[in-house]
Structure formats: structure tokens, C-alpha cells
Amino acid sequence: MNKSILLLAMLMCAGSLYAQFPAREPTPNDTLQSVRQLKNGKVALSIYAPKASEVRVSGDFPGGFPGLVLQKDEQGVWSATTSEALLPDVYTYDFTVDGLKVFDPKNPRSKESNSGYSNLFEIAGPGNDFQALKDVPHGKVEMVWYKSTALDGVTRRLHVYLPPNYDQISKTKKLPVLYLLHGGGDNDASWTTAGRANLILDNLYAQGKLEPMIVVMPAGHTHIQGFFMGAGDQQDPFCRDFVQSIIPFVEKTYPVSAKREHRAIAGLSMGGIQTVNLALWHPDLFAYVFPLSTGYFPPNIAEIKEKYADVMTNKEINNFKKFKIFMGGEADIAYQNNLNMMAMFDGFGIKYEYENGSYAHTFREWRRNLRDFAPLLFK
Secondary structure, rough: HHHHHHHHHHHHHHHHHHHOOOOOOOHHHOOOOOOOOOOOOOOOEEEOOOOOOOOOEEEEEOOOOOEEEEEEEOOOOEEEEEOOOOOOOOEEEEEEEEEEEOOOOOOEEEEEEEEEEEEEEEEHHHHHHHOOOOOOOOOEEEEEEEEEOOOEEEEEEEEEOOOOOOHHHHOOOEEEEEEEEEOOOOOHHHHHHOHHHHHHHHHHHHOOOOOOOOEEOOOOOOOOOOOOOOOOOOOHHHHHHHHHHHHHHHHHOOOEEHHHHHEEEEEEEEHHHHHHHHHHHOOOOOOOEEOOOOOOOOHHHHHHHHHHHHHOOHHHHOOOOEEEEEOOOOOOOOOOHHHHHHHHHHHHOOOOOOEOOEEEEOHHHHHHHHHHHHHOOOO
């Protein structure tokens, strides 16, 4: 058969096949813009859910906790508007439809966490400049799998940020490492989604404010039950994984320095306690320590005073090049715990610096913390 005739026959068959499916009825969802910044600076959030009976939206925008109740129009589109104009920043949000958390199908920008995905939206402007995507040299983020010899040999994941021009820099010297820990409920991807750590660092490099470094973002939750906010490194299986598996893996896989003065650790909330536990129980491992929005609970402070006074009085603790605590203001849920922890540090003679912010217990605060402490490293 002539090839042209065969091709025509095939096209006709395909056309008749598609013709058997009825045309889809258009819906308001086809053209819906789920996030809209209004002229007054407020933001309208919308979702198409014609059969729903109740829809809410929560997030780290002002008024986002416990959230806004959406109203339904005649087309089945539910909408709510923030109570105030939003400042330039990146915000997370979650729709809840009839009690079920629903990912916004009209917005692919997301934060990955240990319990699923949340959506993100960005308000451009000067206040957002430090974390915006710009035309500058960019680093690379790698998703890496490693075998945890400390945790029954399971395969675990971490993310690694490599600085701009890494291939050239790494040929001439071993790089220092910042270990950057997430909070409770999040995972190793959270710092590069909601945290925008790679963009923040890209912009700092472009401004000449950073020493070249590798940033390792591990997963702070493990499959082994443990007290991830407890006192010391023995109650938390992640701390065991960190010391016995993660550091050796990183130093075997990447051209990094194994010297104490070339290691830094920072973490937020749960990751802040893990930061403190690792740094105070292993002060020989780190030169720079930055707990963010965190603090021991009162029973843990009592436990430390009773059982671990020898740890707290280790002279090596006061040899950190930088030990600085960041807090998100009085609205931060860890605010009082942090005050209690600092009072305990004072009692043991532990030296530290303290800076209080204003964006509460959210990535809005922690992104700014990263912007502020990263230039202090490895000078």
C-alpha cells in the first residue's frame, strides 16, 4: 500500500476514535485564577468546589491561622480575601474542603513536607528582594540518597546545595559545610521549597557576601520512634544518624573539610533543639551554631539540670566562633521556651548572642534568619 494512503488511513482512524468521546463541558475552573493580588494590596484566594458545603483556607499570611472561611458564588467558586494588605514576601496556604486538606490544582508552586504538600504564592516588592529569583549565577540543589548505618541500614534522603561555580571552586580547595535542619512535620525538601534557601544563598553570593560552602539539608524525622525535642542526643535517633552516618557520608561524597572550624549547624523549631543537642553534646564538631525559634520545654530543662550539668559546663561550648539564637518575636510559639532555655544557659555560664524578630513561627522569619547568619560563616 502506498505510504501516503496508509498515513491518511491512520489519521482518519485516529480522528474517528477521538470523535467518539463527547466534548467536555467548560467550567469556571478553566479560567480560574486561584490567587489574585487586589489593587488595595489584599489577596483573594479561590477554589472551584461546586459540591462542597464548607471551605476554609489557612496559611502563614496575616489572619491565616486558624484561617479564613470562604464564600461560595452561583458558579461554585469559593473565595475569601485577606483582612489586610500583604507585604512583599512568600506565603504558604492550604485549602480545606469539607474537612479534607486539598492542594490548589491551579497553582503548581508548592512546599514539600513530611505530611504532604502546601501551596505557595509570592508578593513581589523590595521586602521580597533577598529571596527572589534573579538573573544571577545559580547554585545547584541535589536530592541525594544515603544508607544510614546508624539506623538499621535504611536508605534515607537529604538535599544538598552546591554554590555557583562549584565545579571550579571544588578543584582547588575543600569547602566548609553548613548543616541546615528543618522543623517538626517538615522534611529535607522544605528548606528549598518554602525556605527558598537556594535563592537566598544565590543572591548573597551575587552580592559577594558569602564564603563558598556546601549546605546539607537532612531529614530530621526517622522511622525509629524517639523524642525529637528531648534533652540530649541519646533520645533522638536523628542525632545518632547525624553523627554516625550523615557527616561521614557527606565527607566521603563531597570535597569538604572535616575540620571543626569548617562546620556550622542551624535549625528551626524541632531542628533548633536538634541543633542545640548536637552542638552542646558534641562541641568538638562545630564552630558555628544557630538555633532558630526554639527552646527546651520545662521538663527537659529540669532533666538537663539534674542529669547533664557536666555537659553544660564543658568549656568547649564557649569556644564556638559564633553561637547565636534567633527568635520570631513574642508571637513565636517557642518564645517562652526560648527565654527559659537562655536563662538556663546563663546559669551554666554558656555564652551566646540573641536576636528577636517579628514574623513568629513561620518561614517568613526563618528565611530572614538564613539571610542574616549565612554571611557570618567561615570568615
